[in-house]
Amino acid sequence: MKMMQKLLQKLKTATVIVLISVFVLLSSGWTSTAVAQSPMGDVVTGYVSKVNVADLGRAIDFYHGILGMEWDHSQNTDRWTEFFYPNLPDTTIGVYEGQPTGTGEAALTLVVEDIFFASEFLMSQGIEVSPIQDVGGGLLLAFFKDFDGNSLTLREKKW
Secondary structure, rough: OHHHHHHHHHHOOEEEHHHHHHHHHHHHHOHHHHHOOHHHHHOOOOEEEEEEEEOHHHHHHHHHHHHHOOOEEEHOOOOEEEEEEOOOOOOOEEEEEEOOOOOOOEEEEOOOHHHHHHHHHHHOOOOOOOOOEEOOOEEEEEEEEEEOOOOEEEEEOOO
């Protein structure tokens, strides 16, 4: 229980990096230079990334119960809800109950302080997590999926 509380605290203070948003920007032809020069940089205040799921209740258990994200009850419909971390209220994951598609090569990424702890916690919850990979430059990654095959990543950057 203490391990779970520690992870939830760390996840709540972690920065959520949403690779899907970057993927969408890059696939639309934008580059970092174009984003910096675009007026959109002045009007965008956050991100909502959507994932499709087969069972909204099961998704709530995963994103709220296991990942410890806050559940935004004001955004509920019978097929949609959103989750966020309190320190990032304008960066959310929207969950839509429909035909699950999985996220393929794109992945929602959770930045964590201790990837080994986070990985062990997820595995203790029955979530299959890839071996932790050192991809260079002090960057560690581990991959896992929600109950509908949507890809998520744990990311730790050792400075």
